[in-house]
Amino acid sequence: MSDAALPFLGGRAGAAASPRAPxxxxxxxxxxxRRGGVAVVDRIDLDLGLRGCTAILGPNGAxxxxxxxxxxxLEPPEAGAVTWNGAPASREVTARQxxxxxxxVLLRRSVGANLDFVLRARRRDRGLRAALLDRVxxxxxxxxxxxxxxGGEKQRxxxxxxxxxxxxxxxxxxxxxxxxxxxxxxxxxIVREEAERGTRLVIxxxxxxxxxxxxxxxxxxxxxxxxxxxxxxxFFAAPAAEAARDFLAGRIVL
Amino acid sequence: MREATESLQDIAxxxxxxxxxxxxxxxxxVEIVVLSxxxxxxxxxxxxxxxxxxxxxxxxxxxxxxxxxxxxxNALMGLPPVVVGLIVYLHxxxxxxLGFLGLLYTPTAMIxxxxxxxxxxVAALSRQVLEDLHDEYAAQFRSLCLTRAQxxxxxxxxxxxxxxxxxxxxxxxxxxxxxxxxxxxGNIDHLTRVMTTAIALETSKGALxxxxxxxxxxxxxxxxxxxxxxxxxxxxVRHAYV
Ligand SMILES: Nc1ncnc2c1ncn2[C@@H]1O[C@H](COP(=O)(O)OP(=O)(O)OP(=O)(O)O)[C@@H](O)[C@H]1O
Ligand SMILES: [Mg+2]
Numbered sequence: 089m090s091d092a093a094l095p096f097l098g099g100r101a102g103a104a105a106s107p108r109a110p111x112x113x114x115x116x117x118x119x120x121x122r123r124g125g126v127a128v129v130d131r132i133d134l135d136l137g138l139r140g141c142t143a144i145l146g147p148n149g150a151x152x153x154x155x156x157x158x159x160x161x162l163e164p165p166e167a168g169a170v171t172w173n174g175a176p177a178s179r180e181v182t183a184r185q186x187x188x189x190x191x192x193v194l195l196r197r198s199v200g201a202n203l204d205f206v207l208r209a210r211r212r213d214r215g216l217r218a219a220l221l222d223r224v225x226x227x228x229x230x231x232x233x234x235x236x237x238x239g240g241e242k243q244r245x246x247x248x249x250x251x252x253x254x255x256x257x258x259x260x261x262x263x264x265x266x267x268x269x270x271x272x273x274x275x276x277x278i279v280r281e282e283a284e285r286g287t288r289l290v291i292x293x294x295x296x297x298x299x300x301x302x303x304x305x306x307x308x309x310x311x312x313x314x315x316x317x318x319x320x321x322x323f324f325a326a327p328a329a330e331a332a333r334d335f336l337a338g339r340i341v342l
Numbered sequence: 343m344r345e346a347t348e349s350l351q352d353i354a355x356x357x358x359x360x361x362x363x364x365x366x367x368x369x370x371x372v373e374i375v376v377l378s379x380x381x382x383x384x385x386x387x388x389x390x391x392x393x394x395x396x397x398x399x400x401x402x403x404x405x406x407x408x409x410x411x412x413x414x415x416n417a418l419m420g421l422p423p424v425v426v427g428l429i430v431y432l433h434x435x436x437x438x439x440l441g442f443l444g445l446l447y448t449p450t451a452m453i454x455x456x457x458x459x460x461x462x463x464v465a466a467l468s469r470q471v472l473e474d475l476h477d478e479y480a481a482q483f484r485s486l487c488l489t490r491a492q493x494x495x496x497x498x499x500x501x502x503x504x505x506x507x508x509x510x511x512x513x514x515x516x517x518x519x520x521x522x523x524x525x526x527x528g529n530i531d532h533l534t535r536v537m538t539t540a541i542a543l544e545t546s547k548g549a550l551x552x553x554x555x556x557x558x559x560x561x562x563x564x565x566x567x568x569x570x571x572x573x574x575x576x577x578x579v580r581h582a583y584v
Contacts, residue, residue, distance in 0.1 A: 162484055183487035193482040196500040196583040209492050235582035253486065 111172050111184055111256045112138045112288055118168030119158055121151075121312075129154050130312035131168065141279060141289040143303035143320070145296070147335060151312040152292045153190055156259045159290070160187045183210075186255035190262050190292075192246035199237065199245055200230035206252045216252060224248040225274055239266040247275065251282075258282060260291040264298065276302060296336060300324055308332045353550070360554035371552070375559055378536040381449055382517040385456035389516075390509050392457070393464030398494045400465075401472035415469065418462030423455075427525030430455040434526065447528040452536070455522040460512040467508040472497045503578035507571050514567045518560065 114136040121129040129151045136142060144152050158165050161182040172181050195202050203217045221227045224244040229237065234245060247263060260279070264272045272295075279302055283289050293299055299306055299320070306323040308316040308331070315329040327333045363371055400411055432438050434446040434454075445451045475497050483493050498505065520538035527534035529543060537556045544553035 157481075160485060162481055179487055182485070187485045189482065189485075193479060195479075195496065196581075205496065206486060209486065209488055233581040233583065 108184075109173060109175070110138070111181065112136060114159070114170065114172050114257075114288075116159060116168065116170045119155070119165045119170065120167040121154055121158060121163070121165055123154075126312075128312050129158060129165070132312070132314050134159075134307065134314060134317065136288060136290065139283070139286060139288065140304035141283050141291060141302050142305050142307060143299035144290065144292045144307045144309055145294075145299055145332075145335065146309035150309040152309055153261055155309065156187060156261055156290065156292060160185055160259055162187070183253075184255060185257040185259065186250035186253050187259040188243070188246045188250045188261060188263055190265070192242045194234040194237075194242060194245060197234060198231050199226055199234045202234045202245060203249060203252050206249050210253050212252060212254060220248040220252055223251070223278065225271065240268060240271050243267065244271065244275070247278065251278075255287065257288045257290070260289065262292055262294065264293070264295065272298070296324075308335070310335075356550035356554055359551035360558060363551060363555040364558055368555070371555055371559070373532065374535055374537055374540050374556065377449065377534075378517060378538075381452045381523070381536060382456060382513055385453045385460060385516050386509055386513040388453070388457045389461040389464045389512050393461045393512075394468050394498065394505065395494075396461075396465045397468030398472050398498060400469045402476050402490070402493055402497070412469070415462055415466045419466050421459055421462065422521065423459055423519040424521030424525065426455055426459045427522035430458065430522070430526045446526065447530060447534055449527070449534060451526040452523045452534060455526045456516040456519070459519060459522055460516050463515060464508055464512045467511065468501075468505055471501050471504040471508065475501050500583075503574050503583055506574055510567050510571050510574075514564060517563060 114134075116132060116134040119129055119132040119134075120127055128149075132155065134155075144155065146152050157163055159170055161170070161177040161179075164177075170177050175181060195205060197205070200217060200221065203220055204214065206212075207214050207216060217230075218227070221230055224247055226237075226241060226245060226248065229241065234242070237245060243263060243266065247260070250258060250260075264275050267275065276298065279289055279291065283302075289302075291299075291302065303320045305317065305319050307314055308323070308327070308329065310329075310331045316323065316327060316332050318328070323332070324336070327336060396415075400408065400415070430451065431446070433440045434443065434451055435441055436446075445454070476493075479493075479496070479500075483496070488496070518538065520542060523529075523534070523536055524539050524542070527536070527539065529535050529539040535543075537560050541553045541556045541560070544550070544556070
């Protein structure tokens with residue numbers, strides 16, 4: 089994919105011209121978070137390599153969303169730590185990442201103004217707006233109130249907003265959960281394009297086939313623990329953990 | 343004080359005269375209404391300039407003593423107008439610390455009193471509005487690594503409809519109060535006479551048509567404010583901005 093096709097990622101070229109230390113690899117050790125007396129994230133060790141797309145799978149309540157928040161630096165872990173290329177979590181590190189939440193929170197403004205806000209706040213080129221909206225298929229809805237969009241349109245706008253920050257790491261929490269098949273393909277294409285450009289992707293999904301299509305490696309989470317972390321082919325060919333086998337077979341995992 | 347011996351016919355006649363005063367745009371009536379609006383709108387503007395940033399600060403900031411600040415802010419919402427009038431009077435009277443300003447019995451004194459009366463209302467109500475909004479946006483804003491100023495700016499803008507309602511509530515309270523403006527304004531003809539103090543005076547003089555005429559305008563204003571609040575809400579709901 090040429091740069092001309094994705095003009096709004098020009099910011100990355102600018103960043104490369106004034107070299108910043110790379111953000112990856114990421115190392116998480118002993119991450120723990122308690123909620124209501126239960127360790128909902130329980131002594132998690134996790135490594136993210138320089139490139140590619142990591143899928144996080146696991147049953148409802150496994151702790152996937154909370155793990156993303158910890159890795160992104162939205163809340164401090166009660167125990168353990170995350171380091172990015174050796175540097176501890178910080179505002180600067182978080183600023184180079186974006187997280188698309190499971191339930192998008194959109195400003196009480198038009199679709200276009202939601203993007204304008206982020207582009208302005210983060211001192212990005214305001215001209216990126218049109219390309220971003222086109223990229224998520226909302227080009228004709230720029231003037232609509234964002235909160236009147238359909239569920240799937242809201243999720244696509246949230247993705248566009250995340251891309252607007254020009255992140256080095258992009259966390260996606262079930263980004264295609266309420267999308268129609270066409271929109272799912274659109275999101276998956278964007279994920280692939282971003283991965284090709286060197287954005288590090290971490291995607292939580294319940295769509296096993298999607299994990300197979302997109303991910304280079306799979307993390308299987310269960311009751312706040314990483315049960316298995318393996319290359320995608322290995323994981324799906326022969327999941328080592330029984331909980332993972334049950335999960336893939338569609339059996340309820342308790 | 344005249345005895346209240348008006349018959350039903352007298353009252354009906356007074357009402358007829360009152361309506362014709364309003365419709366003919368009687369000069370005295372207009373002067374009083376204009377001064378009322380000038381005083382209360384100015385007080386509302388100043389109260390918003392103080393109360394909105396204060397409300398926003400308490401909504402997003404966590405500092406020691408915040409709980410106390412909340413209690414004080416909420417308690418001050420119920421300040422009795424006469425007490426505010428008395429306190430402002432004591433400061434502005436010749437013997438008071440600010441007596442040298444010569445502000446007592448001027449519209450400025452009335453603006454000061456009404457500002458003190460409604461600034462806590464604006465602050466406390468906007469704090470509530472903005473804190474609810476902040477609860478919803480906080481994680482997203484943290485993810486975007488916004489500065490404190492960017493957060494407050496976004497909250498004020500996204501809460502604009504609710505905040506306009508807050509301002510209207512403040513204006514409604516200011517324009518309808520009588521105790522504070524009476525004490526610090528003195529109800530001087532052509533100088534500090536506003537609708538509420540004029541109604542009190544004209545009624546006690548038995549000048550019912552003028553009192554009723556002013557009452558009609560005040561009621562219309564109250565209705566107008568409520569209609570505006572309603573309209574704002576409806577338009578905000580239409581755009582899913584609430
Ligand atoms: N504030 C909280 N208080 C109590 N429990 C909480 C709180 N937040 C999260 N939890 C619990 O933590 C666990 C993990 O939550 P999390 O949202 O990470 O799950 P998830 O893996 O993302 O699930 P899903 O697939 O349904 O999105 C859940 O059991 C949830 O009930
Ligand atoms: Mg989740």
